[in-house]
Amino acid sequence: MAWIPMDKTWHDTTVDHCDVCGNLLIRRAWAFTAPDGRELRACREDDERLFALLARYAPTIDEARQRWAEQAPVVGHDPRP
Amino acid sequence: MNAIMDRVGLTLLHKQLENICDEMAVSMMRTAYSPIFSEGLDFSTLILDREGNLVARAGLNPSMLGASLYAATWIIKEVGAENFDEGDVWIHNDPYRGGSHMPEHMMVTPIHVDGAIVAYVGNIAHMAEIGGMSPGSFAATATDIYQEGLRLPPVRLFRKGEPVQDIWRIMLSNHRTPANSWGDLHAMLGSLHVGERRLRALFAERGIEPLHEAFARIQDFAETFIRERIAELPDGVYYGEDSFDDDGISSRPYFVRLAVIVAGDELVFDYSRSDEQAVGPINAPYVVTLSASLNGLLYILGRNIPVNAGLLRAIRVVAPAGTICCVKLPGACVGGQTEFQPRIMEMVMGTILGQLLPERASGASGNTSLNFLFGGTDPRTGDYYAHYHFEANGWGGRATTDGNSAQIVPHANCRNTPVEIFETRWPWIHERYGLDDDTAGPGEHRGGLGIERILEVDRGTITVSTLADRALRAPWGLFGGGEGSRTRVELQRPGDPGFRTFQEHFGLPSPSKFANVRLGPGDRVRLISPSGGGYGDPLRRDPELVADDVRERYVSRETAETSYGVVLSPDGDVDADATHTLRDALAAAATGAA
Numbered sequence: 001m002a003w004i005p006m007d008k009t010w011h012d013t014t015v016d017h018c019d020v021c022g023n024l025l026i027r028r029a030w031a032f033t034a035p036d037g038r039e040l041r042a043c044r045e046d047d048e049r050l051f052a053l054l055a056r057y058a059p060t061i062d063e064a065r066q067r068w069a070e071q072a073p074v075v076g077h078d079p080r081p
Numbered sequence: 082m083n084a085i086m087d088r089v090g091l092t093l094l095h096k097q098l099e100n101i102c103d104e105m106a107v108s109m110m111r112t113a114y115s116p117i118f119s120e121g122l123d124f125s126t127l128i129l130d131r132e133g134n135l136v137a138r139a140g141l142n143p144s145m146l147g148a149s150l151y152a153a154t155w156i157i158k159e160v161g162a163e164n165f166d167e168g169d170v171w172i173h174n175d176p177y178r179g180g181s182h183m184p185e186h187m188m189v190t191p192i193h194v195d196g197a198i199v200a201y202v203g204n205i206a207h208m209a210e211i212g213g214m215s216p217g218s219f220a221a222t223a224t225d226i227y228q229e230g231l232r233l234p235p236v237r238l239f240r241k242g243e244p245v246q247d248i249w250r251i252m253l254s255n256h257r258t259p260a261n262s263w264g265d266l267h268a269m270l271g272s273l274h275v276g277e278r279r280l281r282a283l284f285a286e287r288g289i290e291p292l293h294e295a296f297a298r299i300q301d302f303a304e305t306f307i308r309e310r311i312a313e314l315p316d317g318v319y320y321g322e323d324s325f326d327d328d329g330i331s332s333r334p335y336f337v338r339l340a341v342i343v344a345g346d347e348l349v350f351d352y353s354r355s356d357e358q359a360v361g362p363i364n365a366p367y368v369v370t371l372s373a374s375l376n377g378l379l380y381i382l383g384r385n386i387p388v389n390a391g392l393l394r395a396i397r398v399v400a401p402a403g404t405i406c407c408v409k410l411p412g413a414c415v416g417g418q419t420e421f422q423p424r425i426m427e428m429v430m431g432t433i434l435g436q437l438l439p440e441r442a443s444g445a446s447g448n449t450s451l452n453f454l455f456g457g458t459d460p461r462t463g464d465y466y467a468h469y470h471f472e473a474n475g476w477g478g479r480a481t482t483d484g485n486s487a488q489i490v491p492h493a494n495c496r497n498t499p500v501e502i503f504e505t506r507w508p509w510i511h512e513r514y515g516l517d518d519d520t521a522g523p524g525e526h527r528g529g530l531g532i533e534r535i536l537e538v539d540r541g542t543i544t545v546s547t548l549a550d551r552a553l554r555a556p557w558g559l560f561g562g563g564e565g566s567r568t569r570v571e572l573q574r575p576g577d578p579g580f581r582t583f584q585e586h587f588g589l590p591s592p593s594k595f596a597n598v599r600l601g602p603g604d605r606v607r608l609i610s611p612s613g614g615g616y617g618d619p620l621r622r623d624p625e626l627v628a629d630d631v632r633e634r635y636v637s638r639e640t641a642e643t644s645y646g647v648v649l650s651p652d653g654d655v656d657a658d659a660t661h662t663l664r665d666a667l668a669a670a671a672t673g674a675a
Contacts, residue, residue, distance in 0.1 A: 015177045017402035061340040064320035
């Protein structure tokens with residue numbers, strides 16, 4: 001894990017996004033290896049921790065989503081088409 | 082402790098910085114050419130520290146918060162501070178560099194003292210016309226960003242105090258109303274000069290290093306305060322969804338799915354499960370999703386918290402690229418700022434934080450900016466005109482009060498275009514502009530009313546477009562409150578017996594999004610904006626308030642009975658016995674239905 005430069009030529013118009021949060025990557029990226037072996041580029045050093053937090057909460061979020069689909073949401077509107 | 086550094090001193094300093102931003106804003110408002118500036122107030126002004134972090138802003142338009150935090154910061158990083166010379170003014174409007182959408186242009190200039198940059202001042206403002214496929218540069222049927230207008234990467238508009246004429250010529254040649262652009266760009270420049278002058282005086286008065294330290298402390302305070310508020314929330318995951326009617330290209334809906342993770346004094350907005358990015362222009366760039374998330378949170382938790390870069394240390398927004406919450410190049414995205422952002426912000430305030438803090442939540446507002454764009458050549462003058470108008474709608478009921486009527490969406494804080502401006506600048510005649518009565522979402526605290534506006538083309542050919550939403554899915558109520566009403570965008574041509582939607586006239590995929598319909602004299606347009614959702618059970622609304630609503634014609638007698646269970650005598654007084662009986666019957670029917 002380390003900061004890697006992402007300098008571009010002046011005529012390069014591509015846009016790079018953080019693999020963890022979606023934010024833009026400007027001139028450098030924090031490179032780290034995910035537990036599944038993927039090489040990720042992030043906008044902050046702290047994104048390694050954020051990545052782990054998202055993975056930890058993913059089952060809970062999926063359960064909440066399932067509940068939302070099954071129950072009338074608190075707002076009383078039908079969220080499905 | 083240095084006098085400037087105690088808490089009171091920092092608060093006063095922060096207010097002073099905000100006052101500078103306010104003065105920059107007033108300067109812009111009073112010198113702009115376009116009503117979107119002078120009447121709409123669709124702009125923000127910024128002060129950034131020498132690293133490019135936001136320290137203070139004028140909060141005229143909260144929807145620009147995300148861009149305020151990043152649009153200048155990122156170009157300073159991209160271009161390099163070493164390339165900001167004294168007298169330089171940089172400009173860009175790129176949603177793929179921290180902008181919200183292309184009409185919003187960001188200017189930033191460095192402030193040098195003794196040869197070193199000590200701060201930056203900047204502003205963001207919505208230009209009324211920047212070219213592209215539709216007059217008003219708000220093409221509801223755009224399928225990539227190249228159709229949405231002239232996209233500027235960070236370039237110098239002034240170099241060492243001198244205008245860079247090549248850039249000016251490119252911009253003005255691609256805008257349909259270059260004279261307005263010229264005036265509005267100079268209003269932005271004037272605003273920068275005001276900010277620069279005031280900030281220089283402040284540095285001279287307080288000293289450079291003490292102010293740098295104070296700027297850092299102000300950001301620390303924002304972080305500390307928001308962490309304290311977050312820590313008061315129960316840890317856990319809070320989930321909600323909302324949707325868009327369509328993207329203007331096809332009739333399929335698009336869903337936003339948000340999980341808010343509260344973990345100690347940190348909070349994460351996770352949009353990972355949202356739909357893929359749309360073909361049409363309803364997508365949000367990352368900063369728009371950031372704005373929506375922060376604004377929703379700050380409306381609920383943010384009282385007296387300085388709004389600056391310190392907030393980003395405690396709050397994270399996860400919006401994977403390629404979703405509707407983080408558009409990837411070359412996706413179209415002009416509608417993300419006006420339609421997507423209020424939808425998300427109110428989802429945060431209602432469906433998410435309503436689970437935690439119901440007393441601070443509210444039903445949904447009409448929740449569309451109902452963007453109405455038009456342009457053409459006025460036969461009286463021969464001049465080309467174009468305008469971007471957004472419409473007011475009803476806000477949602479709250480725990481303590483009814484929703485406001487006829488207000489711009491809560492994330493934007495802007496003002497609409499007055500009738501007098503419409504009729505003196507452009508070839509429209511107003512037939513009606515008023516509240517759309519008897520449409521509010523019922524509730525213990527009802528929603529506010531939307532509006533009805535009827536316009537007739539007076540002369541020439543006018544090319545119109547709209548980009549709106551909530552034509553199919555009404556604004557939701559909260560805690561038993563009823564839905565608000567839906568958007569309608571309609572047309573009556575000479576000889577037609579009545580109004581029909583543009584969708585019905587032209588066989589469009591969307592009832593609220595279309596581009597470049599040419600209208601002629603005698604054509605009449607009717608815009609009906611949605612009303613807000615209600616808060617709480619309408620059967621608990623004070624009957625006297627319902628009677629007042631009937632007297633004011635906000636609510637009809639029929640709705641008073643069917644929605645509120647309130648029976649009025651012929652002279653408008655509450656019939657208490659009949660009301661009691663009717664409410665019991667309606668409650669029993671609702672229980673049976675449930």
